[in-house]
Structure formats: structure tokens, C-alpha cells
Amino acid sequence: MNRHLSQRIGFGFTALVTLVVVAPILLVVGIIVVRGIGTVNWEFLTAMPRDGMKAGGIFPAIVGTLILTVGTALVAIPIGIGGAIYLSEYARDNWLTRAIRLAIVNLAGIPSVVYGLFGVALFVIFLQFGTSIVAGSLTLALMTLPIVISTAEEALRVVPVEFRTVSASLGGTTWQGVRRVVLPQALPGIITGVILGLLRAAGETAPILFTVAAFYLPRLPSSPLDQTMALPYHLYVISTQVPGMPIGVQYGTALVLLALVLSMNIVATIIRSYFRRRRQW
Amino acid sequence: MEAKINIQDVTYTYNDKPALKDVSLDVPAHAITVFFGPAGGGKTTLLRLINRLNDLVEGTRLDGRILLNGKDVYGQEVHVPDLRRRVGMVFALPLPLPMTIRENVIYGLRLAGVRDGSKLAEITERSLTQAALWDEVKDRLDNPATALSGGQQQRLCIARSLALEPEVLLLDEPTSGLDPISTAKVEQSLFELRESYTIIIVPHSIQQAARLADRAAFFLMGEMVECRDGDDIFTQPRDRRTEDYVTGRFG
Numbered sequence: 001m002n003r004h005l006s007q008r009i010g011f012g013f014t015a016l017v018t019l020v021v022v023a024p025i026l027l028v029v030g031i032i033v034v035r036g037i038g039t040v041n042w043e044f045l046t047a048m049p050r051d052g053m054k055a056g057g058i059f060p061a062i063v064g065t066l067i068l069t070v071g072t073a074l075v076a077i078p079i080g081i082g083g084a085i086y087l088s089e090y091a092r093d094n095w096l097t098r099a100i101r102l103a104i105v106n107l108a109g110i111p112s113v114v115y116g117l118f119g120v121a122l123f124v125i126f127l128q129f130g131t132s133i134v135a136g137s138l139t140l141a142l143m144t145l146p147i148v149i150s151t152a153e154e155a156l157r158v159v160p161v162e163f164r165t166v167s168a169s170l171g172g173t174t175w176q177g178v179r180r181v182v183l184p185q186a187l188p189g190i191i192t193g194v195i196l197g198l199l200r201a202a203g204e205t206a207p208i209l210f211t212v213a214a215f216y217l218p219r220l221p222s223s224p225l226d227q228t229m230a231l232p233y234h235l236y237v238i239s240t241q242v243p244g245m246p247i248g249v250q251y252g253t254a255l256v257l258l259a260l261v262l263s264m265n266i267v268a269t270i271i272r273s274y275f276r277r278r279r280q281w
Numbered sequence: 282m283e284a285k286i287n288i289q290d291v292t293y294t295y296n297d298k299p300a301l302k303d304v305s306l307d308v309p310a311h312a313i314t315v316f317f318g319p320a321g322g323g324k325t326t327l328l329r330l331i332n333r334l335n336d337l338v339e340g341t342r343l344d345g346r347i348l349l350n351g352k353d354v355y356g357q358e359v360h361v362p363d364l365r366r367r368v369g370m371v372f373a374l375p376l377p378l379p380m381t382i383r384e385n386v387i388y389g390l391r392l393a394g395v396r397d398g399s400k401l402a403e404i405t406e407r408s409l410t411q412a413a414l415w416d417e418v419k420d421r422l423d424n425p426a427t428a429l430s431g432g433q434q435q436r437l438c439i440a441r442s443l444a445l446e447p448e449v450l451l452l453d454e455p456t457s458g459l460d461p462i463s464t465a466k467v468e469q470s471l472f473e474l475r476e477s478y479t480i481i482i483v484p485h486s487i488q489q490a491a492r493l494a495d496r497a498a499f500f501l502m503g504e505m506v507e508c509r510d511g512d513d514i515f516t517q518p519r520d521r522r523t524e525d526y527v528t529g530r531f532g
Contacts, residue, residue, distance in 0.1 A: 092339065093339070162372070162374075162376050163376070163378060163379070164337075165334060165337065165372075165376075166372070166376050166378060167378070167388070167392075168334060168337065168362075168365065169332065169334055169365055169369070169370040169372075169442075170365065170366070170369075170388055170389035170392065170441065170442070170445065171362040171363065171365045171366035171389050171392055171393060171445065172362065172388075172389070172392045173362055173392075176392050180388075180391075180392075181378055181379065184379075185379055
């Protein structure tokens, strides 16, 4: 077989594989948009649900998901970045830090429903937060932490070690080197990790199922110890638990969730490329 | 000559492999001391021991003492960042920090807590002048340091060390990546700095060693073979190994 032909077959095959990967995504997005767009209007986005959720809007679910995402971020960002800085910049390579790394990798693989049950046991019952935004945010944060820590640690590690040496040679403490040189350089990567983690949290149903999500609560939460509706759980409820639900409402809700997650993704990309342009190596 | 640094019986192992074997020598103040010899001789290691940059490396063991002004730099009461401010270091590759030219020069001062703007500006100009770079960069101090040429970057790194007014300046093959013109400029500024600093340099060639050395120590496979005045060691070496090296029989 001649080289040009085998190259052409190779290209053709990879193109086909790419199509196999991309086609389902386009199909999913396409179907949701086509079936859902008719339902999404100003009222749908800003009104309370009515008639057993069959009519009205999904405003409390949208707000609930935003609140939970912010709550998750407040917990996961400082702890996650702090942990990553410790592992990358301070921890010596010994059995303890290797055990910590192994734990983080394994935590990332735990099914989300297990996090949900753990959240119930720890936050809802033992710490007596009840079924609340606090308990839900903490549960989501736990699930997000492994992603944030491992991507942030990776981002810190790719900053050349020489920068740390130079900083130390000019009388810098480890922390001064981290704060003034390493961290600014690692920021694009860290932001990526944070957003990836938060996106996963925003779309999850299982961890919030028992810890915060309200089945039907046509008002906004009044305190962090209040329950709230949330988009992924609301979608689950109206798709499986309520008979006679109009299909447009289901797809409309899915479309809003999808749009929310994708727009966060786009914001992340913009932030990342902004910081990357400022990088000087 | 008055000794600024005394290196006494230093043996240094890295993962049980000896990098320096029982090295003793005195480094005179206000002079250029050259550590030379083939690669792997322990020159860079000794340099990094003097300002404790090797503290960052795991699995090492140091015996013997290194005295700066008669005080052990590995002593209990030594504040390491403070020591590194007094003993500056310039590396083989120019390593500007990812910030502007000005921020590079005053980085160490900022870490030390200096905030006075006029003082920072004054030190910026003085150190860049000492490193023979001021005229080339004075109009673009707020440009990124990485936009400079390799030779300029290395002089910036020298200026960055000088900004802290160290007592000792360690230079590890500072001109290895530079063209001859930049090299000459760096060497010229070292001659001028000699009056006020104690300089130790690992040269990138035997010719550079001969040009710069007031005092020179020859290192071979972790041993310090001989240490004498620069004029003597290159013209009439005492040790056979030194002679073989300076006459180009190996290395």
C-alpha cells in the first residue's frame, strides 16, 4: 500500500472518530434547544412555579443553583488552593504526602451519590445544619475539592522551579516567592481547575438530593439554613416524579441548566486567556 | 589579604554520593576569586552552599564549616533570607522574573519591606548603572524583562543582586550564554565592582578564569586541588593536575 493512500486512510479514520465524539454532543444540545426554546421566555426565567410546577417559571431553581455554586466556591476555593500550595510548595516528598495525593485521586473517583450520603451524615445530622444551603454547599465543596486541588497543584508545578530559586536567592521566604511569582503565573491553570470543579458541582443532583434540595418551594430561600430548589434536582423531579408534566417545561429547564453551565465555561475561558496573555514566559 | 569567607573542611554528600571532599580555602575580601575546573568538580555546589541555596535540596549532608565574617552561615541564629540578601547570586542562565525590568531590580528590596519610592528609584538607577545596563533600559523600565536580549537579561540579573547591596556576590558561569560583546561588558562591570564587593565567580572558560582571577581555586571531582593568586596558578601551577588542565591536556 503506498504511503499517500495509508496517510489518507489514517486521516479519514481520525476524522471519523472525531465525528463520533462530536456528533452526540451536537445532538444533545440540538434536541434540547429545539424542544426547549419555545418554553423559555421572560416569565419562565423570573416567575415562581405554579400549578404543581406545570406552569409558571423556574426562578427559585435558578437562584438556588447560583447560590449553591457560590457557596461551593466560598468553601472549595480557599481550601483547595491552600491545599494545592501546601502540596506543591511546602510538603516534602514522604509517605504522608504520597498518601494525601493518593487520597485526593481516589476522592475524585467516588460516585457523587456517596458524597450525598456522607453530607447527610456529617452536615445534616451530626453537625445539625439540617437540610440547608450550608449543608448542600459543604457537600458540593467536598466533591469539588479533589478536582480543584489536583488541577491547581498541577498548575503550580509547571511554573519553572528556577523562579523559586531566584526568589529565594534574593532573600525571599518560600511564601513570598509563592505569592509574588509562582501564584500569579499559575493563576490561569488554577482558575481552570476551579471552574471545572464548580461546573460539576452546579450540574450535580445526587449530592444535593438529601442535603438541601426542595421538591417544591415556590419562594426564595430566606437564610443559609433554609432549603432551596435547584435546577438539576428540579429537572429530575419534573422529569420523573410529576405525572402529566408538559414536555416543553422539562426541555426548557434542561436548556436553562445547560446555558448556565456553558456560560460559566465561557467566562472561565475569557478569564483564563486574559491571564495567559499577561504571562511572560 | 583579609579573608571574607573561610571554607573549613567542607564535605558534602548528595544521596550518599560525595560532591565535595574535605575542601578548605579562604576567600579574600574586595577581590575576585575564581572557582575553576572541569564540569562535575563541585564548584557550583560550593557556591550554592555559601548562601544556603542548597537548603532547598533534599537528601544532602554537610560536614565542616563555612564562615562569613567569622560566623558560621549554618549557625542556629542565622536568618536564611537575611543571609541571602548579604550573599547575592547570579545564575548561569539569565532568569528574569516574569515582571517588568523595574520590578525585577527592586524585587529583593520589596521583599525586604522597602517602600520608599524615591529610594527605590535611586537604587534602580544605581544598580543598573553598576551592571552597565542603565543607558540601554532607562527609557523602558516598565517593559517586561523578557523582552531584553540574553546579554541584557544577564546584566539585569546582576543589577537585581546588586540592588540589595550584598557583601558577597556569587556568579555561576554568568556569561556562558552570552555573546563576546555582552561578556566583555559583564566582565568590565565585575572589575569595577571588585572595589566594593567580594566576588566569587565560576568562569565559563579557562581564559575567562585567567582574565578575572585575583585568586583562583582549581576543583577536580569534588576536591580542591590548589588555591593561589591568579597570576601564579595559571603561569606556574604547583600540582600536576592543575598544570594538565590549564595547559589544555584535559577538560
